[in-house]
Amino acid sequence: MTVSAIIAVLLLALSQDFIVAAIPAAANSVVVTHVASDYFPNAKGDLTRFDVDARYVGYSSETQSWLARIDPSSGKTDEEIATQLIEAAYAHAFNPLDPDMAADLTALLAAVAGSEPPSTIERRSSFEVSVAHAVKWASCAGVFSCLSGTTCTFSLDIGKAPRSHCENQGGSNCCISWSNYNIRAGFFSTTWTTCNSEVQAEQKSDASCEGYGTNDQGGDVCLSNRANGCT
Structure with a gap:
């Protein structure tokens, strides 16, 4: 491809509202997808921010197999279901002493119950x-x-x-x-x-x-x- 052609392609890409580019097939990778609302059909709050839709790369084969086997629907309680969603997001077994994981578990269960206050985050540039x-x-x-x-x-x-x-x-x-x-x-x-x-x-x-x-x-x-x- 000539230099002028490359420039033309770059200018065309910059003119688009969004990029649609293919993720190359990565060796040693696994895709994990969980929609939180599927596991909490009676949730009273918005669970969108707890969805997991990710490609994990570079983890051990054991970790990737574990990630692929995570099944929140197997949980017998809301807490067990929520815990597995959080594990999928962090690619790590749940640790109650991890402040991030513990806070996410509390926030997810609160959203399910509808007791979480509306977000006050202002989306700005x-x-x-x-x-x-x-x-x-x-x-x-x-x-x-x-x-x-x-x-x-x-x-x-x-x-x-x-x-x-x-x-x-x-x-x-x-x-x-x-x-x-x-x-x-x-x-x-x-x-x-x-x-x-x-x-x-x-x-x-x-x-x-x-x-x-x-x-x-x-x-x-x-x-x-x-x-x-x-x-």
């Missing part, structure tokens, strides 16, 4: 660094930069499921996820470069970061330790 759902930033930096397309080539299929991609790096569950399909071209790399600068400026070793904006300005992209987003 912004990038927010947090210690919630944090990863070892230095361990995950290479994965995040690669997935965002900043330092290496990797295509995320944001027009289709899965809507998360997690890789095991240094023992960390490094996940990049997005909450809708209307992601503007370049927003993954914008989120990574901005978030990385913010984390470095704040001198954090553990962090998560979310980039979100209006439909005209990007989308909603999360860099964290779980497959179902930052919030």
